[in-house]
Amino acid sequence: MGKKRAKGKNIQADDEFQDILEPVCKHIRKGLEQGHVKKALLNVEWNICQDCKTDNQRQDKSEEEADESPSIWLCLKCGHRGCGRNSQEQHALKHYTTPRSEPHCLVLSLDNWSVWCYSCDNEVPYNSSNRLGQLVDYVRKQACVDTPKNKEFENKKVEKENQNEQEKEKKENVIKEDNSSNTSEAVTVKGLSNLGNTCFFNAVMQNLSQTPVLRELLKEVKMPGTTVNIEPPEFSTEPLVIKLEQPGPLTLAMCQFLSEMQETKKGTVTPKELFAQVCKKAIRFKGYQQQDSQELLRYLLDGMRAEEIQVRRESSCLYLDLAIAVNT
Known part of the structure; x- marks a missing residue:
């Protein structure tokens, strides 16, 4: 048996x-x-x-x-x-x-x-x-992958991104030091309105709102119309001035949410716009049903990253067109 x-x-x-x-x-x-x-x-x-x-x-x-x-x-x-x-x-x-x-x-x-x-x-x-x-x-x-006409710019862009990563690391170190010495500047914990069965969403947002490095990085998000000077290679003559494209709707909604959490005098914040933008990126969260917090965080960060890549791609194409115009 x-x-x-x-x-x-x-x-x-x-x-x-x-x-x-x-x-x-x-x-x-x-x-x-x-x-x-x-x-x-x-x-x-x-x-x-x-x-x-x-x-x-x-x-x-x-x-x-x-x-x-x-x-x-x-x-x-x-x-x-x-x-x-x-x-x-x-x-x-x-x-x-x-x-x-x-x-x-x-x-x-x-x-x-x-x-x-x-x-x-x-x-x-x-x-x-x-x-x-x-x-x-x-x-x-x-x-x-860039189109063939952008391949000439690829190496220069990689070098520029490496420099930006190094500068980013330096800024993060400075931010960490400032946060350790200025603990009094921490964001006050506020309540979040429940939009349905969105406790999983509110839990992630509460943690992100208490992440100083994220708040500081999003403060650097440039608004549309901001001009940036790009130093050309040695064989070029004049610096190029371009206007940055507007950040994506999910990134803007995230910036607005963190601003409300930090500056509003209300004891409760309603993250309706941010949740709506998340649902546009991942329709699985529609319906206000209980979901996994880790999945939400992954879709949120991936969506913001995709918008960042799109802005970079559009700015790179504009830079390439300007560079061709200068050389001709």
Whole structure:
């Protein structure tokens, strides 16, 4: 009897182990096509919906609507780039609902690199499948690669970023010393209004509001119209003056939240705008249901990082155009 019971336990353990190994989404095998995606990513505009561009709808939008551009989702079956379901046209969703012989249900967010399955109506962790993980990594690398005309600027940009990292480390050390000697400047703890079952969100925000280094770094976020002098290489003659692009909506909402936590006289702060921006980056948090705090923090930081990369990319392109104009 003892041997039979042990054998039954082993079978149950093997079944549980098989459940762990199986992908969480059953559409991964038929929903991916690396060859088609790679061909579609040649000379693309990453932040523009290809259907909106074809219909010339972006030209009809007001400047305010153009600033709040919708999130772009990449079909992992064919490489189609469509605007998300939060946009007016929902081209990514329409692309999925178009009848086809094979499903086009897996899409990749080009804002925060999350994968969504329309058929499952749920997010798919891309580390659950080697094929999916490899394709996501490939797309991320392609999105970070500059076009051929920008390759000449790549080495100079890397050197400049290394210098900025060194200066950043020095500033962080100074900030830590100032915080250790000026403990009286700590932010008073304030309450956060519960927007639903958002205790997980409030817990993360309370910790971030008490992070001095983060507050100091976000104070350095430049507002639109701020000019920056860029020292050119030795072969150039004059310094270049460019205007920084406006930070993304999630970054601005985070700055506003920390400012309210530090300066407002109210005992309670309502982080509605910040939570709304987080939901735009990761729709899984919509519905005001209880979620994991660690997941929220990851999406928040990834979203702010993606916005920072976008601002850098636009500023770099502007710098390159100015450099070409100066040399010619």
